[in-house]
Amino acid sequence: MTSLQHLAYLAAEKKSAEVTDWAARVGWLVGLALFVALVYWLMREGWKWRGTLQGDLPELPTAPDDPGPVRLSMSGRYHGSTTAGQWLDRIVAHGLGTRSRVELTLTDAGLDVVRPGATDFFVPREALREAVLGKGIAGKVLAEGGLLLVTWAHGERLIDSGFRSDHAAEHTEWVDAINSMINKTETEGAR
Numbered sequence: 001m002t003s004l005q006h007l008a009y010l011a012a013e014k015k016s017a018e019v020t021d022w023a024a025r026v027g028w029l030v031g032l033a034l035f036v037a038l039v040y041w042l043m044r045e046g047w048k049w050r051g052t053l054q055g056d057l058p059e060l061p062t063a064p065d066d067p068g069p070v071r072l073s074m075s076g077r078y079h080g081s082t083t084a085g086q087w088l089d090r091i092v093a094h095g096l097g098t099r100s101r102v103e104l105t106l107t108d109a110g111l112d113v114v115r116p117g118a119t120d121f122f123v124p125r126e127a128l129r130e131a132v133l134g135k136g137i138a139g140k141v142l143a144e145g146g147l148l149l150v151t152w153a154h155g156e157r158l159i160d161s162g163f164r165s166d167h168a169a170e171h172t173e174w175v176d177a178i179n180s181m182i183n184k185t186e187t188e189g190a191r
Contacts, residue, residue: 047092047097050090050092050097051092051093051097054091054092054093055093056155057091057093057094057154057155057157058154058155059094060094060095060096060119060121060122060154061121061122061123061124062120062121062122063109063112063120063122064109064122067105067107067108067109067110067112068107068108068109069107069108070105070106070107071106071107071108071177072104072105072106072170072173072174072177073103073104073105073106074103074104074163074165074166074167074170074174075101075102075103075104075165075166076101076102076104076163076164076165076166077099077100077101077102077163077164078099078100078101078102078113078115078118078161078162078163079099079137079139079140079147079162079163079164080096080097080098080099080137080138080139080140080161080162081096081097081137081159081160081161081162082137082138082159082160082162083157083158083159083160084129084151084157084158084159084160085158085160087134087136087137087138087160088138089138090138090139091159094119094121095118095119096119096121096159096161098115098118098119100115100116100117100118101115101116101117102114102115102163103115103116104163104174106174106177106178106181108125108181109122109124109125110122110123110124110125110126110127110128111123111128111150111152111178113161123150123152123161125181127152127153127154128150128151128152128178128181128182129151129152129153129158129182130150130151130178130179130182131148131149131150131151131174131175131178131179131182132149132151132175133145133146133147133148133149133171133172133175134147134148134149134162135147137149137160137162140162142164145168145171146164146168146171147162147163147164147171148162148163148164148165148171148174148175149161149162149163150163150178
């Protein structure tokens, strides 16, 4: 048999395709889907448990009827709140862990945080402690100075809330305005 005849013989030989074991494939897909569902359920339960542990956090204040003239306003993103100084200890109670769009307004009364689709809150002027430029808060890391971090007191806790403006150049102006309000409040309180 020459090589040409051998090739013709192989080409003429009929081979059947391998049979797919559908039961095994379906079993693996169902198992994978159940595993993914279990992981998501465990993550959700962890989030709810964290909220339960933070149940001692008082209700969030709401904006007064007449907050006074607007000093600054900004639109951007709210990235969450953490225990002050512990950028990975996310606070989820009262919706503070929910990321959302945000409209910030700074008035003489304090900082009004309006979040479409999430719980709005108000930080009274007396509760403001510090504003700095940061680079990260639980689950979000940006370039240095890419995040406006506002530290405020709520109940017995100090909280850091992270905001990112649609125009990051505004952050420095916000830090200066909030810190000058805090210094003015401390000066007035010392009299």
